[in-house]
Amino acid sequence: MDKIQLAPQLEVSRIIHGHWRLLDWGLSDKELTNFIEKLMAHGVTTFDHADIYGDYACEEVFGKALKLNRGLREDMQIITKCGIKLMSDKYPDRKVKSYDYSYTHIVNSAEQSLKKLNTDYIDLLLLHRPSPLFDPSEVAKAFGDLKQSGKVRYFGVSNFNPSQFEMLQSYLDEKLLTNQVEISPLNIAAFEDGTVEGALKHRIKPMAWSPLAGGKLFNPANVHEAEVQKTIVSIAEEMGAKGIDQVVYSWLLKHPAGILPIVGSGKIERLQNAVEAPSLKMTDEQWYRIFIAAKGEELP
Amino acid sequence: MDKIQLAPQLEVSRIIHGHWRLLDWGLSDKELTNFIEKLMAHGVTTFDHADIYGDYACEEVFGKALKLNRGLREDMQIITKCGIKLMSDKYPDRKVKSYDYSYTHIVNSAEQSLKKLNTDYIDLLLLHRPSPLFDPSEVAKAFGDLKQSGKVRYFGVSNFNPSQFEMLQSYLDEKLLTNQVEISPLNIAAFEDGTVEGALKHRIKPMAWSPLAGGKLFNPANVHEAEVQKTIVSIAEEMGAKGIDQVVYSWLLKHPAGILPIVGSGKIERLQNAVEAPSLKMTDEQWYRIFIAAKGEELP
C-alpha cells in the first residue's frame, strides 16, 4: 500500500483506519492488538481518533492495545482531534454540546489524548469542527507550544469550509496539513461547496470520513439512495470489484486532490477490500456516472 | 470605557452610539447636546451616522447640537456613510431606491455630510451597501481625494460580504478599517456566511448594527424569538446582568473578532447598561447557549 507524504517528515497510508466506532467492534485488548498488527502488515499504518469518540473512551482502548505491542508505535501514525465538548455523564455540569478552542482546552485535550493513547506524541492533531467563537491567536499559540514540546508533530482541521480554513491558516506559522471532511456518493457537498477546490488550491490532501455514508449505501432508505447504489453495483461488475465498498474507495482514490479515505470497520475483510482498491482501474466516465447518480441530475 | 485602536491615528469607543433613529428621540438641540455630553463622560465617544438617516435629516440635527458645545468635536469620532439614494420628497425625480458609488456622488455626499454635521472632517466614511454596479477604481479615486483634502480620515464598508470586501480592498492603497454588519441573537448570518471570518482574516474589527434586533428581543413575535429571549433571560440571571440588552452586548463583546456594538438608543439608562457590559463575565458555554438558541438547533 502506497504511502502519501503530507509533510517532509510525515507519511500516512493511502487508506486510513478510523476508530470512531471502536467500541462497537467488541474486541478484547489482545484482539485489537492483533487487528492492528494485521492492518499494519497490509500497509494500513495510519489511525484516526478523536478525544470524544466512544464518549471519550476510544483513545484509551486503543492505548491499551498499543501497550501489548510497544513496537507498533514506531511505524504507525496517530491522528486525533479536539475542540468538541460533548454532553456526557463524565461531564455532568455541561448544559449543551459546545466547542472550546481556548489555549487551555486545546493543550489539555492533547495531553489527555497522549495519556490515553499511551504515546509520547500525536502525529497529527485536528480541530474537530469550526466554531463561531474562535480565537485564531489562541489556536496559534496552542499549536506553537504543542509543537515545540514535541507533543504534537503536525496540525490540521476537520469539517472546515474554505473561508474558515484560510482565516485560520493566516494566523499560523505552520501549514495546516489536511481538512478531514465527509465525502461519499451520498454526500458530495465537498465537491460543490469549494472544499475540494480549496484543498487543491492550498495543496493539501483532504481526508474523507464516512465514505460509505455510514452504511447507508448498503441499505438505501429512499429512491435516490437506491439509484446511487444501483449505479455503483453495475460499475462494480464492470470493474470486477468485490463490492460497493471497493468501488467507492476507487472513486475517492481516483480524484486528483489525493483524497484519503477513512475506513471505519472492525472487519479485516473490509479493510482488505480497501487495501486492494488502489489497484483497481476506474474510467473517468465511471467516475462521473457515480457523481451524476449522487447529484441526481445530469451535468449541465 | 476602553478605546479600541482601528488605525494608528484612530481610536473608537468600545460601544458606539448610533443615530439611525435620532429623530424618534424627540430631543431639542440643547437636550441632544446634554445627551452627547453625558455619553462622552461615560466614555462613549464614537457616533454612527449616515447621509440618509431620518430621510437625510439626522446629520443636520446632530450638527446643530455640536454647535452648542464646540469643544465636544475634538474628543469625538464621527462615522458616516454614503452610497444609497433613497426615494424622498427631497429628491422627487427618483423613480426607485438605488445606489451611487460614482466619484462625484461619493465626494459630494461626504461634503454634504461635513456641512450638515458642522465639522471639518469625518473620522470614518463607510460605503453603505455593496452594489452590483460598482466601479472600484472610481471609489479608489474618491477615497484618495477625500483623504488628501483632509475631509475624511479613514474608510470602511457596511453590509459587504467577504468577496465584495476583498475585491474593493484590492483597488485601494489604504486598508478598509471595518465592515459594519447586522449581528444579533436574531440574526447570526455574519457568523455563518464568512463575514466574521473575513474580518478575522483581514484583521479588521466589525461593527454590529441592530444588536438587539430592532427591539424584537424584547417583544418576540414567534416561538423561535421567544426561545431566544428565554435563553438570554436565564443567562441574565446567571450573570447578574441588568437585562437582555447587557447580555447581548456581553455576547458581542466576548467575541475574539473585536465586534463593536452600535447602540441606537436615546435613553441614557440603556447606554449605561451598555457601558457596564464589558465588565460582566460570560462563560464560553453561555455564549454557545445563545448561539444555539439563535440557530434553533444543536451544534453538529
Add this chain to the structure above:
Amino acid sequence: MDKIQLAPQLEVSRIIHGHWRLLDWGLSDKELTNFIEKLMAHGVTTFDHADIYGDYACEEVFGKALKLNRGLREDMQIITKCGIKLMSDKYPDRKVKSYDYSYTHIVNSAEQSLKKLNTDYIDLLLLHRPSPLFDPSEVAKAFGDLKQSGKVRYFGVSNFNPSQFEMLQSYLDEKLLTNQVEISPLNIAAFEDGTVEGALKHRIKPMAWSPLAGGKLFNPANVHEAEVQKTIVSIAEEMGAKGIDQVVYSWLLKHPAGILPIVGSGKIERLQNAVEAPSLKMTDEQWYRIFIAAKGEELP
C-alpha cells in the same frame, strides 16, 4: 466599434459574435462568408465557438466559410472551448454526458478544433465548465504545451465560480483572460454570487452568454419575465433605443467590469443593433431599474 485589450497581444471586439446556433441560421458557406465579412466591416471581429456546438458540427461550417476568404483570419479572433463530452451519435459508446479535462483530451480537442476551423491557431481556448474531477496540473501541462506549439495563444474558462477560478489560476503560469458566464436580465446570478466581483478582483473581463436569455425576453413566459420586459421596454423609449436588445446590450456594456456581450444571432440587423449599443447613454438609475426588475424586489 471599440477594441478591448485582453492581453498585450490580444484585442477583441466590444461585441462578440456567438456561433452556438450557427446551424439554425440556414446559411450556405458563401452566405456565411458574406455575413462574417459584413460583421467584420462593422467591427465585430471576435467569434465564439465550442467543440460541441451543433453536435460537434459548427466549427467545421465556420471553417468552410473561412476557406472562401482566407484574408479574413488575420483580422479575426477565434474563441473556442473544450472539456464537455456530449451524448452524440458520433460517440455511440458514451453512457452519460460527462467532462474530460485530461491532458490528452484538452490537446486533442484543440487540435480537432484547429482542423475544423481551418486555422493554425486559436486565439482563446476556454475550459467549457468546471468539473468535480479536475486535475489542475494536467490542465497546466496541456495549456503550456498548446501555448508553446503556437496552437493556442491564450486561455480562459467558462461558467467557473470564483473558488474554481482561483484554484485553477494558482496552478498556471499564465493569467486566465476571461470567464464566460451567463448574464441577462433574466439571470443575474453572476452579480450576486461573486462571479462579477471575482472578475473585478482578478482584473479580467467576463463574457456574457445568452444576454437576451435565449429569446425569453421577447416572449416572457410568466409574470416576472413580463415585468422585466416591461421595464426594459419603457427604458428603451426613454433612451431612444431600437428595441429590447439594444437596452440589454447597453446594460451589460455600462457595467465597470467590462462585460463583453456575446450576440448569437444570424441576422445582420440584430448585430447592427448591438454595434450601435455602445453609443447609447444609459443612466445609473436606468441600470438599477433593470436590475431591480430582474431581482424582483427593491434594493435593501
